[in-house]
Amino acid sequence: MALKSIFDKFDNPYSALISRPVWMWGAEMGVNQFGLSIGNEAVFPKAKVADHALLGMDILRLALHNCKDAQEAVSFITNLLKEHEQGGDGGYRGSLKYHNSFLIKDFERGYVLETCGKHWALQEIRDVAAISNCYSITDDYCEVDPDTEKPCNFKTRYENKLVTFFTKGDARRKYAYNYLKTSDRELTNVMNVLRSHMTADQKIKKGMKSICIHSGPFIKSEATSSMIVDYIGDKFIIWFTGSPHPCVSLFKPIVFSGDKTVQGFDNVDYSVDYSNDATVLARALVKNYSLFVSEIKTIRDKYESDFRKLLYSDLDTKDPEQLISECEKCFEMEKEYVEQIRSLIG
Template structure:
């Protein structure tokens, strides 16, 4: 389960803002990885489950990548095309083999020079070879996908059901979650989608057609909390207007609704925490300020409410990430996870420790980034130094928080919650 938002320059006055929380299984590691632009001699690429024809040149991009999957949950390429995907549950059959939504996302980042181009690539791919395959880490989870696609000037919401799809331009604010949301207000649609829905008796006629009602599974949308979270993110954005900087976006991604007691577990919270019957958790978060020079803010940890957002930049050859390999990126994820597992003993106290230790530094990072860009076009080496410092400082902050929470008195937790995490920690590879 996930939440993705985009806020266009019509609202911000200049930048395109994109943000996503990636909700996966708690023990499923995810790292931000940089891929430089490449020229390929091979004729095929191997995605998670199937091979497809390769292109001659692929673009440079940053990708937030679950460790076992070829594709990624969210990413941005050298042409400032940014994409986030969501699982959606539809009446169309999900193929046992095909491209995962995350594979489709990566392919589009590798090839698209604009949001329009990415939209065309994705809609082509879901037609041939098609989407499918198990998207679960330890469980069987079959689904189709929705996407937010944006570049410097334009943004789209794209929702799919098998090979069928509908797309809607984002005028000001766009949010998606784990439920189809486009009704009859689409700007583009698969040429056979309406006819197919009528034949299946999912709607009475062309006049009666709404994409979400025709293709969506209502109960799945209800149980996923998708509709509620979409409404919640839209409300949080509007409540913060007219002031919308990355600080406010971080706050939205850290939102727990009306409760701070994360041990109850809920599919309705934007910052999602597993426990008991809730088996999804926010395992990575990303915010992009798309401008002449784009700043990408990443946690590279689970639980944004207990993680520092760190700035990253890249060009077509290199990034300012302080590591080169996915393996080293995962070391940062696992390190933060050790603090998180301690924090579950008494979340409210751990959250208090985090705010005391890390909040001021995150604000300092935002101020320093603003200052750098106010002074003119920054030197890439200077940006490298700031990213390196942010990751090193965050590592030290996590060290101190691990020490503080190791002997922390336990808080009030249900027996079910404790048993759930006892089992998760037994399987944890960190």
């Protein structure tokens, strides 16, 4: 209801590739034609969450469709918070009410923006950053909303510690941050973070103490689709799974040419069918995880390596049309991969 009441106020002129739940308009992450990328995580405040208000995912998608860069997105989001309540129910079958943490990036700048109602704190990314189901900004913000009393430890003031404890968000954020901080800035290391089970042997661990979350008897949450935006010079390449369980899924490349993307992902029916097929395969691989580790992982990693070699070779000389052609070739190669894997798992 809240989205409908303000939707017509915006022109939404910019195209975006998004990852979204099938039951809502908004997105949990995405990137637009200018290379502005935004990710969202639920955070749980002490304050009551409004029943009928703007979902964080709606806010995220509106920003992608109406902003060109990270600074503009920060202003856009904080203005939405000032003028309209955030909240609502983001659950599918059950109820899930929360406020929002945003990771906002473009070619030049990156920000973490954490919110509680109309309150917010902004942190400019100087090196690396990670967000999860927890507040992370304390007194190290570069800017905070004018109505928040100062001095302020934003996390201490607004976070519901009990809910955050059960989400294990602090542990996941700390693990991701430390991994990125101590690793080379390589695409494969970012993939490794998203695939991590936060154990030495990287065996599947059900529950919330894992970046790559797997549902269990009591915890029904799981890692859904994964997306990486790689900025190289004046170009950006998107890598995505389109399926849950990044630990077993294949990352594929996709690019923009103007306001258009490769493949048929501007078609909702195509996108849903693609995701459904990829999800079926990912869940089959989780059920056959021993086979995946012993045989299939090497095959998957080789395909991803071939994708990277194809796109990144002489990248500075390539125009968008050539990159689109190479991405289309990768999707054809994916079909070969899928057939090969299906024959192995039966």
